[in-house]
Amino acid sequence: MATLNIDGKEYDTEQLSEAAREQLASIQLVDQKLAQLQQEAAILQTARNAYAQALQAELPKES
Known part of the structure; x- marks a missing residue:
């Protein structure tokens, strides 16, 4: 028996209507x-962070 807890209340999923089971x-x-x-x-x-690091490594170094 599976149960569902909503707002602190337990429901037996087998006792739910077909529509309720579909929503679940x-x-x-x-x-x-x-x-x-x-x-x-x-x-x-x-991946973005890796590309940003690779870009940083390719930028000209300040003299």
Whole structure:
């Protein structure tokens, strides 16, 4: 039996209506996508930092 906690109240997911289960599935899908996008953003930020460091190394040195 899976339970869902919303605002401090426990719900048995098997007792939810079909519409409520569909909404829950949508929330779970969106949460997964957000986590994936956050990971991608972290990867992109790391790449950006590396490119910025490489650029810094290529800039003319002050005399």
